[in-house]
Amino acid sequence: MNPRDYLAPEVAAKLDRFELRARLIVEGFITGLHKSPYHGFSVEFLEHREYLPGDSIKHIDWKVYGKTDRYYIKKYEEETNLKAYILLDCSNSMKFSSQKISKLEYGKTLASALTYLMIKQKDGVGLLTFSEKIHSYIPPRSTSVHLNTIFKELEKTQPLSTTNTPEILHNLADRIKKRGLIILITDLLDDPEKVMLGLQHFRHEKHEVVLFHLLDQEEIDFSYNKKTRFIDMETGEEIITQPWEIKKTYQKKIEEMKAYFSSKCHTSYIDYVPVTTSTPYDKVLFAYLIKRQKLL
Amino acid sequence: MNLSFLNSLFLIGLVAAIIPILIHLFIKYKPKIVYFSSLRFLKEVQKKKSRLLRLRELLLLITRILIILFFILALARPVIKALLPQKSTSHAPTAVTLILDNSFSMNYLEKENTLFSEAHKKAQDILELLTDKDRIMLVSLDEVFNSEHDYFTTQSQAIRELQSVSISDNTAPLLQVLESIKPRLEKTDMINREIYFITDEQRVAWNDIQNARLNADLFVIPVGEDSVRQNVSSVSARYIPKILSETNNPVIRAEVKNNSPEPLSDVIVSLVLNNITRAETALNLNPYQSKQLTFDVPDQGERFHFGEVRVKDEMLPDDNVFYFNFPVQSNPKICVVSSAELPTALSSILDVITRQQWEQKIPQEMNGQIVENNQLFILYAPSSFDEKMRFYADDILQKGKAIFLIPDEYMHQQRDLQEWLIGHNIQYKNVEEEFSVIDFVNRAHPICAVLSDEHFQTAEIAKMWKVEAKNCVPLIAADDGSPVLLIQDNLLLSAIDFTNDWSNIIYQTVFPVLSYNIGYYLGDAASEITQYQVGSVPAGGLELEGEFTCQMPDGEIIPLTFSGNKSTFPYTYQQGHYFIYDDSGLVKVLSFNAPREESDLSLLSAQQKEQFSKANNNIHFLTPENWHDEILTSRYGYEFWKQLLWIVLTLLFIEMLLAYSGKEIFKK
Numbered sequence: 001m002n003p004r005d006y007l008a009p010e011v012a013a014k015l016d017r018f019e020l021r022a023r024l025i026v027e028g029f030i031t032g033l034h035k036s037p038y039h040g041f042s043v044e045f046l047e048h049r050e051y052l053p054g055d056s057i058k059h060i061d062w063k064v065y066g067k068t069d070r071y072y073i074k075k076y077e078e079e080t081n082l083k084a085y086i087l088l089d090c091s092n093s094m095k096f097s098s099q100k101i102s103k104l105e106y107g108k109t110l111a112s113a114l115t116y117l118m119i120k121q122k123d124g125v126g127l128l129t130f131s132e133k134i135h136s137y138i139p140p141r142s143t144s145v146h147l148n149t150i151f152k153e154l155e156k157t158q159p160l161s162t163t164n165t166p167e168i169l170h171n172l173a174d175r176i177k178k179r180g181l182i183i184l185i186t187d188l189l190d191d192p193e194k195v196m197l198g199l200q201h202f203r204h205e206k207h208e209v210v211l212f213h214l215l216d217q218e219e220i221d222f223s224y225n226k227k228t229r230f231i232d233m234e235t236g237e238e239i240i241t242q243p244w245e246i247k248k249t250y251q252k253k254i255e256e257m258k259a260y261f262s263s264k265c266h267t268s269y270i271d272y273v274p275v276t277t278s279t280p281y282d283k284v285l286f287a288y289l290i291k292r293q294k295l296l
Numbered sequence: 297m298n299l300s301f302l303n304s305l306f307l308i309g310l311v312a313a314i315i316p317i318l319i320h321l322f323i324k325y326k327p328k329i330v331y332f333s334s335l336r337f338l339k340e341v342q343k344k345k346s347r348l349l350r351l352r353e354l355l356l357l358i359t360r361i362l363i364i365l366f367f368i369l370a371l372a373r374p375v376i377k378a379l380l381p382q383k384s385t386s387h388a389p390t391a392v393t394l395i396l397d398n399s400f401s402m403n404y405l406e407k408e409n410t411l412f413s414e415a416h417k418k419a420q421d422i423l424e425l426l427t428d429k430d431r432i433m434l435v436s437l438d439e440v441f442n443s444e445h446d447y448f449t450t451q452s453q454a455i456r457e458l459q460s461v462s463i464s465d466n467t468a469p470l471l472q473v474l475e476s477i478k479p480r481l482e483k484t485d486m487i488n489r490e491i492y493f494i495t496d497e498q499r500v501a502w503n504d505i506q507n508a509r510l511n512a513d514l515f516v517i518p519v520g521e522d523s524v525r526q527n528v529s530s531v532s533a534r535y536i537p538k539i540l541s542e543t544n545n546p547v548i549r550a551e552v553k554n555n556s557p558e559p560l561s562d563v564i565v566s567l568v569l570n571n572i573t574r575a576e577t578a579l580n581l582n583p584y585q586s587k588q589l590t591f592d593v594p595d596q597g598e599r600f601h602f603g604e605v606r607v608k609d610e611m612l613p614d615d616n617v618f619y620f621n622f623p624v625q626s627n628p629k630i631c632v633v634s635s636a637e638l639p640t641a642l643s644s645i646l647d648v649i650t651r652q653q654w655e656q657k658i659p660q661e662m663n664g665q666i667v668e669n670n671q672l673f674i675l676y677a678p679s680s681f682d683e684k685m686r687f688y689a690d691d692i693l694q695k696g697k698a699i700f701l702i703p704d705e706y707m708h709q710q711r712d713l714q715e716w717l718i719g720h721n722i723q724y725k726n727v728e729e730e731f732s733v734i735d736f737v738n739r740a741h742p743i744c745a746v747l748s749d750e751h752f753q754t755a756e757i758a759k760m761w762k763v764e765a766k767n768c769v770p771l772i773a774a775d776d777g778s779p780v781l782l783i784q785d786n787l788l789l790s791a792i793d794f795t796n797d798w799s800n801i802i803y804q805t806v807f808p809v810l811s812y813n814i815g816y817y818l819g820d821a822a823s824e825i826t827q828y829q830v831g832s833v834p835a836g837g838l839e840l841e842g843e844f845t846c847q848m849p850d851g852e853i854i855p856l857t858f859s860g861n862k863s864t865f866p867y868t869y870q871q872g873h874y875f876i877y878d879d880s881g882l883v884k885v886l887s888f889n890a891p892r893e894e895s896d897l898s899l900l901s902a903q904q905k906e907q908f909s910k911a912n913n914n915i916h917f918l919t920p921e922n923w924h925d926e927i928l929t930s931r932y933g934y935e936f937w938k939q940l941l942w943i944v945l946t947l948l949f950i951e952m953l954l955a956y957s958g959k960e961i962f963k964k
Binding site for chain 1: 327328329330331332333334335336337338339340341342344345348349
C-alpha cells in the first residue's frame with residue numbers, strides 16, 4: 001500500500017493505533033513533499049539517514065558517500081524552544097458523523113499526526129482536551145516517550161458534555177506564559193464572537209494560533225430529504241422539520257459563520273483552516289507546516 | 297338555484313372527505329431521527345420558515361379534501377337549474393312533450409281564427425325555440441292520434457308532424473293522456489323533461505287532474521282571450537214511435553242547450569230528415585238553459601232512415617248537429633211458458649207486436665236453445681216449477697233477458713215457484729177480492745213513460761194478489777197502495793191475472809200500449825242502440841252478420857264484416873251517419889255523436905288553477921303574456937360532472953406541486 005493512501009481519513013481510520021496512524025500519515029505526507037521539512041531546522045548533528053527523493057542534495061554527506069558509495073544525508077538534533085499546544089474539542093457535538101468517521105475521530109487522528117510530526121521535529125507538544133471544562137492536559141515536551149503519552153491520552157478521549165470554548169481559551173491563555181503555538185481543533189459550534197475573543201486573547205499573549213475549523217460535510221450540505229427529528233447532541237433539544245424547506249437558509253448561516261471566522265482570524269493574524277472530515281490529512285498538515293515556517 | 301343529482305346514492309361517499317382530516321389529526325408521520333451536532337442554526341431558520349410550512353400543510357389538507365369532495369360530486373352527476381332566464385339557444389337538451397288540445401271546443405272562432413289555429417301557431421313557436429339536441433313528442437288529446445305518435449323525434453320532424461294534428465271529436469281527458477305519455481317520458485335518457493299543454497283551458501278536460509302523478513313539469517299555455525264564450529249545442533235527438541208519442545204520430549224529440557252565461561234569442565233549430573230540411577223553428581234560450589223540442593215526422597208515405605237536428609251557431613260548429621236514426625222495427629222475441637192457454641186479450645196483442653212470431657212452451661219443454669232464442673219469457677200460471685225450470689229462470693235473468701210473471705189464483709199451490717220468488721225477496725201473500733181502481737202510474741220508468749193515471753181512469757180491479765217485494769219498483773198501483781204491476785231489474789211481476797174475472801183493464805185502450813211497451817222494453821234489446829258515441833265500435837246486437845259495405849261520414853266507402861260480436865270498423869271518431877249496405881241496398885244507419893260535455897265552454901277559474909297548482913307542484917299555469925319567457929326559465933341547466941373532474945385534475949396537480957415543492961427545491 002502506498003504510504004500516501006493513509007492521507008485519506010477513511011483509510012487512516014482503519015488503523016487501530018494512533019501511533020501507527022500518525023506515523024503512516026506523516027511518512028506519507030513527507031514522501032510527497034518536494035522540500036524536506038527538516039531542512040534548516042536543526043544545527044546539531046544527530047544521525048545519518050538514507051537519502052530519499054525530495055531531500056535537498058546539499059545535505060548529502062559526501063564523506064559517507066565516499067566510504068560506502070551510498071547517499072546519506074546528515075540529520076541534526078533540533079534545538080528549538082517552540083512549544084505547541086494542541087487544543088482538541090471533545091464536546092458531544094464532535095461526535096457527529098455522517099460518514100465513517102466522526103469529527104472527534106478525525107480531530108484525534110489529526111492531533112496525533114501533528115504531534116508525531118512535531119515531536120519528530122523536536123518541537124515540544126502538549127495536548128489539552130476540553131468540552132465545557134478541561135478534561136486532560138499534557139504539558140508540552142519534545143521527547144519520543146512523550147509521543148506515547150499523548151497517543152494514549154488521545155485513545156481514551158471520549159466525547160463529553162457541551163462546549164464552552166471561550167472560557168477554556170481564556171483560561172488557557174492566562175496559564176501559558178511562554179509564547180507558543182496554539183493549534184485549536186474544534187467545530188466552533190459556540191458563540192462565534194466569544195470564541196473569537198478567546199482566540200484574540202492568545203494573540204494578545206503573543207501566541208501563534210492555528211484554527212482548524214472541523215465540520216462534517218453533511219453539516220455544510222444539509223442534504224436530508226425526509227421529514228426529520230433533529231436532536232441536539234449536546235443539549236438534547238429536539239426539532240422536527242422538513243430539511244429541504246430550511247436547507248438554503250441553513251447553508252447561508254453556515255457560510256456566514258465560516259466567513260465571519262475567516263475574516264476575523266485574518267485581521268487577528270490567526271490561521272483559519274476550514275476542514276471537513278473528508279479532507280485528506282496532507283492538506284491540513286501542509287497548513288500547519290506553512291505556519292511553522294512562519295515561526296522560524 | 298335548484299341543484300339535483302342523478303346518482304344521489306354516491307353522495308354517501310362525501311363522508312370520505314374526513315379521511316385526510318383524520319390522517320392529518322391522528323396519524324403522525326414518524327420522522328427520521330438524526331442526532332445533530334447543534335440545533336443553533338436550525339432553530340433560527342425553523343422559526344422563520346415554520347409559518348410558511350404550516351400554511352402549506354393547511355393548503356395541502358384543503359386541497360386533498362376538495363379533491364375527494366369534487367370527485368364524489370362528479371360521480372353523483374349533479375345538474376343545476378338555470379338561475380336567470382336564458383335564451384332558448386343556450387338551454388340544456390330537453391325531452392319535450394307537446395300536447396295540443398284538439399278537442400272540438402278548440403274549433404271556437406275568435407277574431408276570425410279558430411283557437412286551434414292559434415294553438416298551432418304557439419306550438420310552432422315552441423318548436424322553433426327548441427334545438428336539434430332536444431327530443432320532442434308531439435301528442436294531442438286524441439288517443440288514436442297518440443297511439444301513432446308515441447315516440448320522441450327531432451325538432452324538424454316535429455314541425456312537419458304538427459300539420460297532421462287536427463280537431464278530433466273523440467278526445468280523452470288530460471289525466472288519461474298524461475298517464476299514457478308518462479312511461480314514454482320515463483324511458484328517455486334525458487334529464488330535462490317538460491310537458492307543454494296548449495289549451496283553451498276549458499274546464500271539462502281537467503277532471504281529476506289533481507290526482508295526476510307527473511314525472512315532469514307541466515306548463516299550461518293558454519289560447520284565446522275571451523273569457524265569455526258563446527255556444528249553443530244540439531244535445532240530443534231521438535225518434536219516438538207513434539204508439540209511444542203523445543200525438544199518435546211518430547215524433548222527433550230533440551234537446552238544445554245554451555252553453556253561455558248570456559241569454560240567446562232567435563236560435564234557429566232545424567230538423568233534417570234523409571238530408572232534406574223538414575222543419576225549422578226559432579228559440580230564445582236563457583243562460584245555460586236546455587229546451588226540449590218535438591218535431592212531427594211528416595207522414596208522406598216515404599221511409600226515413602236517418603236525420604239530424606241542427607242549431608245555427610257559427611262560433612263553434614262541432615256540436616251544432618245531433619245525428620239520429622230511425623229504429624229498426626225488429627220483432628220482440630217472446631216465449632210464453634205455460635201449460636194453460638193465455639188470456640185472449642194478451643195473446644192477440646202478442647200476435648200484433650211480434651207479428652205472430654211468439655211461441656208457447658210448457659215448462660217441461662224448456663231448454664237452452666229456447667232461452668237463447670227469446671228475449672222475454674212470460675210465465676203464466678205454470679203447472680210446475682221444478683228444479684230444471686228454476687235453473688232456466690235464473691239463467692234467463694242472468695243473461696239479461698226478462699221474465700214477466702202473470703199469476704192465477706192457484707199460484708200459492710206452486711211451492712217451488714213461491715220458494716224461488718222468496719229467493720228474490722218477493723212474496724205473493726194472498727188474493728184479495730176487493731174492488732179498487734188504479735190511481736198511480738210510475739212515469740219515471742220507460743214502460744210507463746208515455747202513460748199517466750188518466751189513461752187508467754176507467755180501469756177497475758176486482759181481485760188481486762197482495763204482493764210484498766221490498767226491492768221492486770211499482771209501475772202501476774191501486775188506490776189502496778197495493779202494486780198491480782211491479783218490476784225488479786228485468787223481472788216484471790203482475791198482481792192480477794189478465795182475465796175479465798180479475799180486472800177490466802184488458803178492455804181498456806191503455807192495455808195494448810202497456811203491452812206494447814212491455815214487449816218492446818223487455819222483448820227487444822236492439823231497438824234503441826243504433827246511436828253511438830264517437831270512438832265506440834258497434835258490434836253485437838245489430839242483427840248483422842256477414843259482408844257489408846259502409847259509407848263513412850266523410851264519404852269513404854269501405855268493406856265491413858260483422859261476425860258474432862265483432863265488426864271490422866276501422867275508425868268511428870267522426871260524427872255523422874255510417875250507412876251500411878248489403879247487395880240489396882241500405883240495411884242500417886248508425887249515428888255517431890261526440891259527447892256533449894265539450895260544449896260547455898266554461899273556463900278554469902283562477903281559484904281552480906291555484907288549487908291544481910297547490911295540489912300538484914309540477915303544474916304551472918302560464919298567461920298569454922308571460923308564457924314565452926316562462927317556459928325557459930324553469931329548465932334545468934347542465935350536468936357539470938366533466939367540469940368537476942377537470943377541477944379534480946387541477947387540484948391533483950396543485951397537490952403534487954405542494955407536496956413536492958420542497959423536494960424539488962432541494963434537488964436544485
